[in-house]
Amino acid sequence: MxxxxxxxxxxxxxxxxxxxxxxxxxxxxxxxxxxxxxxxxxxxxxxxxxxxxxxxxxxxxxPGPEQSRVGLYHLAWEVGTLGELADTARTLTGRGALVGASDHVVSKSLYAKDPDGNEFEIMWRVPREDWPTAQEATGPLPLDLQAALDRWGPDLATGAAAGSAT
Structure with missing residues (x-):
């Protein structure tokens, strides 16, 4: 099962x-x-x-988590809109917790650490119809959150966080 x-x-x-x-x-x-x-x-x-x-x-x-040791690297939490992702980026930056950001083409991701050093990802899922084909797929790219907001807007709800499986 x-x-x-x-x-x-x-x-x-x-x-x-x-x-x-x-x-x-x-x-x-x-x-x-x-x-x-x-x-x-x-x-x-x-x-x-x-x-x-x-x-x-x-x-x-x-002791806190140690990089390059066996164990959990991070958990990914999903938001429903790019506006929520942008708000989260501001909050994480304000707290000094943001440690990275990536464009995975099928998702837009922020990486941060909690006060104990546990890393997590907060991501927004790109609409399924905008996913690349296997031939077009690329590796992670730098995140340009403003370009994503310009393309899809702050309020387009996608993914499980928006109540959709796609």
Whole structure:
């Protein structure tokens, strides 16, 4: 039986309050349950899940993720519109959390790190009819968010975050 989608992610973090503030501000998550100092369970607006993100504190001196080590590299979270992606880029930049951006041709992606160094991607899915053919496919390109906004506008809703499978 194949899986269909990611139901939720769980992260080990150093400080619950700090991580809750980050994920509610950047992602717009709401707190479903918080056990002060120990754990929190958050969810996205209109989710069908019990929670989308679990946070478990393991202490202020816990080592952070290390690049080029075995383990999770990042999780990708989807927004419904390019306007939301642009707003997220401003928020991440303001927090000093944005570490990269890529145009994957089929998606437009921002990369950032949370306060504990856990990397994540926030992406917008290009409309399926605008995906390249296999012969046209290219590798990741630098993201030109303004060019994408000029092409599709800030309000075109696509992908799962907009309630569509395409």
């Amino acid at each position: 194949p899986v269909r989608r990611l139901n939720h992610a769980v992260l080990y973090i150093r400080d619950v309050a700090r991580s809750v503030e980050f994920y509610t501000d950047v992602f717009g998550f709401k707190v479903d349950v918080e056990i002060p100092g120990r754990a929190a369970f958050l969810s996205a607006k209109d989710t069908l899940n019990d929670h989308d993100l679990g946070l478990f504190a393991i202490g202020p001196d816990a």
